[in-house]
Amino acid sequence: MFKSIVFFSLLGLSLAAPTEMESASDYMGTIKELFEYSDATPACKKETDRMKECFKTIVEEFNQTSETTTLPSKEEVFKSLVEVREALRCTGEVTCSKSKLSKYLVETAVYAVEHMYGGGFECLNEHNLQMSMVGCMLMTIPREDLMNFSVDKISEHIKPIGRCVAKAQKCGKEAQLEFLKGTMAFAEITEVSLKLAHAVRSQDKSFAESFNKEFDSYEFDNVEL
Numbered sequence: 001m002f003k004s005i006v007f008f009s010l011l012g013l014s015l016a017a018p019t020e021m022e023s024a025s026d027y028m029g030t031i032k033e034l035f036e037y038s039d040a041t042p043a044c045k046k047e048t049d050r051m052k053e054c055f056k057t058i059v060e061e062f063n064q065t066s067e068t069t070t071l072p073s074k075e076e077v078f079k080s081l082v083e084v085r086e087a088l089r090c091t092g093e094v095t096c097s098k099s100k101l102s103k104y105l106v107e108t109a110v111y112a113v114e115h116m117y118g119g120g121f122e123c124l125n126e127h128n129l130q131m132s133m134v135g136c137m138l139m140t141i142p143r144e145d146l147m148n149f150s151v152d153k154i155s156e157h158i159k160p161i162g163r164c165v166a167k168a169q170k171c172g173k174e175a176q177l178e179f180l181k182g183t184m185a186f187a188e189i190t191e192v193s194l195k196l197a198h199a200v201r202s203q204d205k206s207f208a209e210s211f212n213k214e215f216d217s218y219e220f221d222n223v224e225l
Contacts, residue, residue, distance in 0.1 A: 044096035051099055054090035058083055071126050077117045084110055097211045101196070105189055107215035112185035115220075120179030123171035136164035151198045155191050162187030167225065181220045188219075 058080075072080075084106065094103055116124060140161050145153045166180035199207035 041096075044098065047094055047096050047099045051091050051094070051102060054087045058087055071124070074117050074121060077113055081110065081113065097209050100214065101192075101208055101211040104211070104213055104215050105192060108185050108189050111215070111217055111220060112182045112189065114182075115178045115185070116182030118178065120171075120175050120177075120182050122175040123166070123169035123179040125169070128169060129165065132165045132168035133161070136161045136168065140164060151195055155194060158191040158194070159184060159187045162190075163223075173225065177223075177225055180223055180225060184223055185220050 088103070088106060088110075091099075091103060094100055137157075141154065141157045145157070162183040163180065166176060166183040169176060169179055171179065195207055199205070
């Protein structure tokens with residue numbers, strides 16, 4: 001599943017902010033840097049270490065793969081979902097901001113992948129997806145925002161782009177709605193990851209240290225075409 005997370009996140013990030021993320025290793029490197037931040041308390045360090053251990057096998061498997069340039073198969077994704085859910089179960093409840101941020105990204109990604117590869121699978125065409133993302137970005141983001149890059153400005157357009165992309169896919173309405181739920185969840189991941197990448201590169205710890213959001217499927221379950 002991490003291949004699909006990286007594929008969609010990189011696609012969104014590379015279109016919205018090419019200077020922030022350039023490769024899968026760059027993306028994972030940014031997440032790794034997050035874990036290198038010193039923990040505020042011994043309890044938070046223990047929590048971070050537990051999460052690292054729970055996701056150790058998944059991260060090692062990812063590191064053994066080449067740069068992600070194509071979508072993984074449905075079989076690969078659902079096999080990986082089992083491993084990711086087990087890692088989340090192993091992690092358990094978290095209370096520290098850094099762990100909350102990491103867990104939030106993974107739980108949101110699980111939701112997105114389940115819907116895009118589940119009920120929305122009919123809509124999943126890699127070529128059409130890439131073309132529609134480019135087209136939707138150009139239609140949605142004002143030229144001045146593209147020319148004068150600002151994380152806050154670009155972030156405002158991520159979810160409208162996700163909606164535009166879902167509606168551009170050639171599939172039935174029921175599948176398109178499920179696909180939309182997935183794209184909106186990935187838009188959320190892209191938005192958070194963009195802010196995280198910018199914060200890490202700016203050596204600003206405040207974003208990670210103040211993060212307090214928990215995953216709630218309600219945010220995506222009730223979207224409408």
